[in-house]
Amino acid sequence: MTSSASQVQPQLRFKEPIKNPKGFSALRRLEWILDPVTYLERTKADTPDFFVEDSLGFGTGPVVITSHPEAMQYILSRDRKTFSAPGEFNRILEPLIGSASVIMLSGDRHKERRQLITPAFHGERLEVYGQLICDLTQAVVAPLQPGEVFSVRHLTQQVSLQTISKVVFGLSDSPRSKEMMALLTKTVDSVGSPVAALILFFGGLQKDLGAWSPWGKVVRLRARLDELVYAEIRDRQAHPDPTRTDILSMLMAARTESGEALDEHELRDELMALLMAGHETTATAIAWAMYWIHHEPDVKAKLLAELDALQKEDGADATPTQISQLPYLSAVCQETLRRSPVAMFTFPRVAQESVTIEGHTFAPGTTFLGCIFLTHQREELYPDPKAFRPERFLENKFSPYEFIPFGNGARRCVGAALAQYELKLAIATLISHYKFRLADSKPELPKRRGVTLAPARGVPMIFEGKR
Ligand code: HEM
Numbered sequence: 001m002t003s004s005a006s007q008v009q010p011q012l013r014f015k016e017p018i019k020n021p022k023g024f025s026a027l028r029r030l031e032w033i034l035d036p037v038t039y040l041e042r043t044k045a046d047t048p049d050f051f052v053e054d055s056l057g058f059g060t061g062p063v064v065i066t067s068h069p070e071a072m073q074y075i076l077s078r079d080r081k082t083f084s085a086p087g088e089f090n091r092i093l094e095p096l097i098g099s100a101s102v103i104m105l106s107g108d109r110h111k112e113r114r115q116l117i118t119p120a121f122h123g124e125r126l127e128v129y130g131q132l133i134c135d136l137t138q139a140v141v142a143p144l145q146p147g148e149v150f151s152v153r154h155l156t157q158q159v160s161l162q163t164i165s166k167v168v169f170g171l172s173d174s175p176r177s178k179e180m181m182a183l184l185t186k187t188v189d190s191v192g193s194p195v196a197a198l199i200l201f202f203g204g205l206q207k208d209l210g211a212w213s214p215w216g217k218v219v220r221l222r223a224r225l226d227e228l229v230y231a232e233i234r235d236r237q238a239h240p241d242p243t244r245t246d247i248l249s250m251l252m253a254a255r256t257e258s259g260e261a262l263d264e265h266e267l268r269d270e271l272m273a274l275l276m277a278g279h280e281t282t283a284t285a286i287a288w289a290m291y292w293i294h295h296e297p298d299v300k301a302k303l304l305a306e307l308d309a310l311q312k313e314d315g316a317d318a319t320p321t322q323i324s325q326l327p328y329l330s331a332v333c334q335e336t337l338r339r340s341p342v343a344m345f346t347f348p349r350v351a352q353e354s355v356t357i358e359g360h361t362f363a364p365g366t367t368f369l370g371c372i373f374l375t376h377q378r379e380e381l382y383p384d385p386k387a388f389r390p391e392r393f394l395e396n397k398f399s400p401y402e403f404i405p406f407g408n409g410a411r412r413c414v415g416a417a418l419a420q421y422e423l424k425l426a427i428a429t430l431i432s433h434y435k436f437r438l439a440d441s442k443p444e445l446p447k448r449r450g451v452t453l454a455p456a457r458g459v460p461m462i463f464e465g466k467r
Contacts, residue, residue, distance in 0.1 A: 018047070018050045019047050020051065021047055025054040032053075034195070034448070037445070037447075037453070043065075043374075052064055057201035060348050063348065064362065064367070064369075065345075065369045065370075067370075069404075070358065071357050072404065076346065076408040079409040081352075082351065082352055082355060083350060083352060084106070085106070085347060085350075086106045087106040090348075092200055092201065092451065096272070100265055100270070101266075101269040101270045101272065102114055102270065102273060103273050103347075104269075112257070114414060117274070121415050122417050128245075129166070129418070130320025132166060133429075134428075137159050137429040137430060140158045140159055148463045149461070149462050152455075152460075153455060156282075156283040160280075160283040161181050163282075168248060168275055169271075170246030176231065179228060180225065180232075180275075184276070186221055187218060188276065188280055190218050190221065193449075197448055199215060200450065229271055232248070233267050233268065236252060274415075277413075277415065280449070281342045281419065284452060284454040285342055286427065287458070288342075289336040290430065291340075292339065292388045300431070306327075307428055323428045324424045324425065329428060330393070331394050332390045333423045334390070335388060336388075336423070337405035338376045338405070341373050342452050343372055343407070343451075344372060346372065346407040348369055349370075349409075350367050370407065375401075375402065381398065433466065433467055434465070434466055435465055435466070436461045436462065436463060439461055442457070
């Protein structure tokens with residue numbers, strides 16, 4: 001694949017034969033919002049590898065969508081030079097997370113903010129959270145009674161919300177933090193269902209018609225959340241504690257290259273972005289893993305054998321780091337993120353010059369989206385793609401553009417390491433300490449939840465007690 005300035009075609013945005021999927025553009029957009037899985041699977045049949053969509057509601061205008069791993073590699077490995085990754089195209093999230101967080105920034109400011117927050121989610125810092133994740137998982141299971149039917153998605157949301165709140169604020173049990181967590185859940189739920197999500201995609205629906213109107217609810221929840229976040233920031237400013245290692249403390253101490261501190265508004269937006277991005281997605285991934293493990297008895301048996309063997313080695317409890325390195329557990333988590341990806345797309349990338357990708361020449365300004373969902377369904381990479389088979393990840397090594405649940409390049413998910421660590425530890429804790437079974441044999445299907453995909457029924461399960 002090559003990039004060539006001599007092939008600029010200002011009149012022709014996309015060289016044929018890249019096509020739109022079949023049907024009317026407005027109806028496709030509605031289908032994409034209300035039933036994204038059917039929409040995506042249909043496009044795969046009509047227009048494999050690449051297709052063009054007039055608008056999916058990201059504020060981008062026409063986009064080229066690709067699930068071709070080499071095309072993804074071409075775009076995402078050059079997205080600070082040949083392509084850009086503009087924050088303004090992520091505006092759909094602005095009502096929830098504001099406009100001054102890493103997700104909305106572009107260029108050098110984006111790079112600088114990433115450098116600031118990324119270390120908090122990696123290496124030694126992660127290990128600090130390991131035991132916390134295991135303890136929180138046990139604490140949320142504790143109130144369950146044997147025989148009780150419960151929603152796994154609801155339970156895992158409590159684990160991920162408390163974890164990220166601890167990472168971001170360094171506290172998880174103050175009254176303020178508890179109220180913040182309850183409000184965050186309500187805010188996300190208020191735009192969660194496919195119909196409610198219409199409000200995110202159609203800006204014209206964002207009208208405050210009183211406390212009971214859909215947007216009115218969001219506005220009021222956000223206002224109260226803001227009060228709490230600002231109160232936390234002001235408390236910290238009034239009582240600085242240099243021993244704190246949470247992200248809020250780190251962001252407050254940080255200075256830009258020109259020596260400026262982040263203002264309250266920037267701090268608030270960054271905290272909200274990390275809280276929102278950091279709990280919804282991970283909760284969904286843990287819930288999917290629980291579903292697949294209990295749907296496939298062989299997988300569960302192999303996983304338990306691996307976890308039990310680790311515990312028996314020296315009689316002592318395994319450490320979170322040891323657990324996170326288990327090969328079968330890792331493969332189960334990877335297969336979960338492949339088979340049931342939480343994010344359908346990467347964020348948009350825009351060509352800064354004419355590019356030729358897989359024989360198609362695209363004019364400067366062309367916007368691209370990488371389709372994670374369809375890449376993970378490619379037969380040539382993942383034979384029998386609907387089957388849940390963790391062994392794929394033990395038998396093969398996939399490139400980071402073939403297995404791409406966290407995107408890649410300039411906007412690769414900053415929480416990817418934390419999310420995978422949390423997924424492994426929560427699953428290991430749930431499976432090795434307790435017994436569960438699926439409440440019924442109905443298949444759990446993916447359904448839109450805000451801008452992500454989540455299990456439609458929330459994975460109803462029966463708690464069977466301690467193991
Ligand atoms: C299973 C869990 C998760 C999944 C599947 C996921 C997926 C993604 C994807 C696909 C992207 C866009 C990448 C791209 O455009 O190349 C992204 C970006 C991002 N994610 Fe995650 N994510 C998860 C968990 C988290 C967590 C735990 C955090 C918390 C810190 C987080 C914070 C972010 C942020 C801040 C960005 C924007 C990065 C930027 O704009 O530079 N995510 N994530």
